[in-house]
Amino acid sequence: MALQSIKILNTGKENITKLLTGESGFYHYKGIGVGNDATAASEDDTGLKGSEVSFKDGNASTFQNANGSYIAQWNSTWVYNDLPGNQISEAVVSENATNGSANCLLRCTFDTVTLDSDSSFSLVLRVSPTQ
Numbered sequence: 001m002a003l004q005s006i007k008i009l010n011t012g013k014e015n016i017t018k019l020l021t022g023e024s025g026f027y028h029y030k031g032i033g034v035g036n037d038a039t040a041a042s043e044d045d046t047g048l049k050g051s052e053v054s055f056k057d058g059n060a061s062t063f064q065n066a067n068g069s070y071i072a073q074w075n076s077t078w079v080y081n082d083l084p085g086n087q088i089s090e091a092v093v094s095e096n097a098t099n100g101s102a103n104c105l106l107r108c109t110f111d112t113v114t115l116d117s118d119s120s121f122s123l124v125l126r127v128s129p130t131q
Contacts, residue, residue, distance in 0.1 A: 004109040007041040008127075012093075012105035029105050031094035032058035032074045032125060034082075038089040038109050047092050047104040052083040055097045058125075065128070075124040079115065086115040093125055 018026035035050025058074035065071055074093050080086055089112045095103035106127065113121050 001111045001113055004038065004111065005040040006106060006108035007043050007045065008106050009045055009047075009104055010043050011046055011103060013043075015103070015105070027095050027103060028060075029072075029074070029093050029095060030058055030060050031055050031097040032076045032123065033092045033094050033097075033104075034078055034088045034121075034123065035090045035092075036083060036085055036087045036112075038112060041090075041107040041109055045104075045107045047094065047102055047107065048090055049107075050090060052085055052087075054078060054082045055094060057097045058093065069128045071126050071128045073124060073126045075122065077120050077122040079120045080117045082115075088113045088115070088121055091123055091125060093127075 015026050033048055033053055033055035035048035035053040037050035039049055056076040058076060061073050063071050090109045092107045093105040115121060
């Protein structure tokens with residue numbers, strides 16, 4: 001599976017700015033979602049673009065790596081029939097596991113993964129500052 005595109009979304013940039021400046025109305029990112037659309041990610045996206053999508057708890061966590069950078073991480077696993085067509089081509093980090101495709105931090109696309117009855121797809125998305 002090769003990554004095709006990844007973008008921090010404008011909605012995510014606005015939310016992070018509110019968080020950093022202490023403005024009200026910011027939210028935390030707790031979910032992760034996948035879909036079946038392979039259109040390249042754009043900063044103007046608002047979330048998943050696929051006709052089939054599935055959101056789950058992102059098991060959000062943070063840690064500090066060996067270089068001293070702070071890393072935010074989300075992960076989950078999808079199995080056969082989580083999406084009707086069993087094809088996954090895109091992923092987002094979302095506000096929560098039930099909010100549909102709004103309020104997302106990032107969207108990425110990758111080579112399509114097709115799930116069969118005895119397979120699963122585990123995804124880990126990480127965001128870290130560039131040093």
